[in-house]
Amino acid sequence: MIASSADKSGRARLAVRLAAPRGFCAGVERAIRAVEDALAAYGPPVYVRHEIVHNTHVVNRLKAMGAVFIEDLDAAPADRPVVLSAHGSPRAVHDAAAARNMHVIDATCPLVQKVHAETRRNAARGRHVLLVGHAGHPEVVGTMGQAPEGAVTLVETCADAEAVSPPAGPLAYVTQTTLSVDDAAEIVRILKRRFPAIEGPRRSDICYATSNRQAAAKRIAPGADLVVVIGSPASSNSRRLVDTALAAGAARAILLDAPETFDLDSLEDAQTIGLTAGASAPEVLVETFLARLAARFRLTIETVEAAAEDVVFKPAMMAAG
Structure with missing residues (x-):
């Protein structure tokens, strides 16, 4: 690998291919909004069965607002709202909630x-x-x-x-x-x-978001020294982006949950990297990663667009039982 050239300030040059689309999809936005709306309407605590979406940062932010994440409905009192996660739930869960006359917000995508x-x-x-x-x-x-x-x-x-x-x-x-x-x-x-x-x-x-993000990953990967996928390990669509980038020709691809932990020294000999984010990863994490890169390297950023997205879903309905 050829070492990156540097500008007069001594910062090495680094080309970043920024995938578009990336990050939140309409289903994720709808699910997160369902928890936020329930907290605003009913106050904390609001119970959420399973992680509302598979992203550590999203879950921790909602916890700080008063969301309580559970795996079993029995852990929630019957008189508090329960949000069902974007991933969907078996019919038995809906039946159990109805039997207890629970106030259910179904955030299934x-x-x-x-x-x-x-x-x-x-x-x-x-x-x-x-x-x-x-x-x-x-x-x-x-x-x-x-x-x-x-x-x-x-x-x-x-x-x-x-x-x-x-x-x-x-x-x-x-x-x-x-x-x-x-x-x-x-x-x-x-x-x-x-x-x-x-x-x-x-x-x-x-889903359209999975297909579009994989298509964008295929476009930023060929010849890249590294493709960084912002996303949490539990996120299936984020892990598939890593696989897609490697199959499309990236020399290396990683899944990065916390941009602040990335070792910038590992890019010492890199010339070109790709950057994308899974459908449950907030854009602020991409911005955090780019800011860290900009403090160390002289960046050239190219947005590589594979598709335009304008999908919006109606809010999750709130109904008792």
């Missing part, structure tokens, strides 16, 4: 709700559902919980797709919304080859 509806509809029509996704992810747990036990089989990898043996009868598939576009397409291709009559969604279940 509308695009996840689409997958839930597809799953319920396919199960009601007698189709066994193959769900392409990652085991244990809350979105997958919520989607599997839309149908009776045994009605959905999880397919995680191409090897799973080659080996899965569903019950005899009609089949359908749905996918987690935050998968690698390329990986999911290959798994679906295998399923369609093995089960030609399998039913799928009219439009891809992978």
Whole structure:
């Protein structure tokens, strides 16, 4: 690697390719607003089942405002509002909340709700559902919980797709919304080859934000010495951006939860880096990282746009029970 040239001040030059779009998507903005609105309307504490979105900084800010994050509804008193996270919840959670007459604000992303509806509809029509996704992810747990036990089989990898043996009868598939576009397409291709009559969604279940951020990552990655993805480890879409950047030609790619912890010395020999952020990462973290770079390097910043986004979702509805 050729060492970066320096200006008269002695600062090394560094080219930054800044991905667009990046950061918050409409579903994340809607979910965060649901917690903020509930705190404003009812005062703290407001209980939130699971992290509202998978970002450490967002969760900590809401905690400071009075949000209490729980994994089980039993941890929340029945007389306080409960927000259900953007990832979606099994039907059993909704039923348990209704049984206690809890005040529920459902912040499930509308695009996840689409997958839930597809799953319920396919199960009601007698189709066994193959769900392409990652085991244990809350979105997958919520989607599997839309149908009776045994009605959905999880397919995680191409090897799973080659080996899965569903019950005899009609089949359908749905996918987690935050998968690698390329990986999911290959798994679906295998399923369609093995089960030609399998039913799928009219439009891809992978959400627009995931697709757009991966497309932008592919554009900033080729030839980059490093691609930095701002996001938390629990964020599936952020982790997929790291994979996408590496596959697209970045020499190295990392997931960075806290920009203030990044070792600037590691860029001593770098000439070009890419910078993006997962759909649950606030833009302030990108700005913090750029400010740290600017204090050390003479930056040239190029915004690389893969798509324009203008999606806005209606606020989450607040209803009792």
